[in-house]
Amino acid sequence: MDFRLTDDQRELRDAVRDYLAGEHGPETLRRLDAEGNRDPALWHGLVGMGMTGLLVSEADGGLGLGLVEAVLVAVELGRACVSEPVADTALVAAPLLDAAQRQAIAAGGLKVALAHPANPWIADLDQAGLLYGGGTALAPPEPQPLESVDPLRRLFAPIAVEPDDILLDRAALIAAAQLAGAAERMLDLATDYAKTREQFGQPIGSFQAVKHHLATVAVKLEFAKPVLWRAAYAAEAGHARAPIQISHAKIATTDAAILSAETAIQVHGAMGYTYEVDLHFWMKRCWALAGAWGDRAFHQRRIEDAVIGGAMAIGPDTTFESELHHG
Incomplete structure (x- = not known):
């Protein structure tokens, strides 16, 4: 299967990345931390970029794109450590709501909070025009x-709602994508630091031990990415095994992000733990997302139950291609 991005997808990714690099850099994160976490101007900028209408049909005022593009954008949201509820509202909730609500989301006038028993909290409830949970x-x-x-x-205290597998799977997939983006950014931060920090008269990045640590993260991340794209494709295609593939993606990107965070801290040395180093914003985001929409143990159990229970056949006869096109 070819997981390479199309030209349109690359243009979308680059446009979102360039915008967020200019509007949502570390200085913005520090300002938000000091001033109360949210800035209406940032939300309006995301709306102006079309992110709130990504999964809304053109007839309802959106861009009419698919879940693969949503995952692509979610990676960039994770890379920039965006905290505005655009992921929950536009990338998770929008397709689950009615036409009037989708139109309001696309126009930027409606924010949606999400509730599910998998999470002992509700994010951004204070700004939400509605709460989606239990399928309603x-x-x-x-x-x-x-x-x-x-x-x-x-975060805010949860309410009791019924489990909703569709919500859980969509939100877990978007969380996995954000984890991948955060992992990429932390690897970049560590690599850049290794190129400039000197010991014994040379950059620490020239030392083999440091190179090996960074290379291990890069490999872990590269192995996680196709798992993420596979899950996005399967979910968009409505494949029966999509929930298991989403669980696989959540595990793979969580592991890559946690390793990236640990390695970036090591490369930065003792100062990697301090508030003065930008790294901590992405590190804490990874810790939070790792436990959101099912932690590693939750998704591991889903995979084990499917394999051991026989719902997901394994072996040489069940490849990517036969599974997606013939399974």
Whole structure:
């Protein structure tokens, strides 16, 4: 199977990346941390870029793109450590709502909070025009703030809702994509630091031990990416095994992100733990996303149950291609 991006997909990725690099760099993260986490101007910028209408049909005022493109954008949101609820609202909730609600999302006038038993919190409930959970849209309850390991997340006490597998799978896939983007950014931060930090008269990046650590992260990330794209393609195509492939993607990107964070801290040395180093924003985001929409143990159990229970055949006769085109 060919997982290479099309020209249009590359243009979309590059446009989003360039925009976020200019509008949502480390200085913006520090300003948000100091001033209360949210800035309406950032939301309006995301709306102006068309991100809120990505999965909304053209007839409803959106771009009419698919889940693969949504994952592509979510990677860039993770790379830039975006905290505005564009992922939950536009990339997860929008396709699950009615036409009027989708139109409001595309226009930037509606933010949606998500509730599921897998999460002991609800993100951005204080700004939400509606709450989606248990397969239905609900009026948001009175928000009760909670603390988060990530200073740029706004979390609130959960409410009881029924499990919703469609919501869980979509949100887990988008979280996996953000983890991949964050892992890429932390690897870049560590690599850039290794090129400029000198010891014994030469950059530490010239030392074989440092090179090997960074290379290990790069390999881990490169192996996670096709798993993520496979899950996005399977989910968009409505393949029966898409939930298991999403679980695989969540595990693969979580492992890559955690390794990237640990390695970046090592490369930065003791100062890697400090607030003065930008790394901590992405590191904390990874910790938060790793436990969101099912932690590693949750998704590992899903895969084990499918394999051991016989729902997912394994072996030489069940390749990517036969599975997606004939399974």
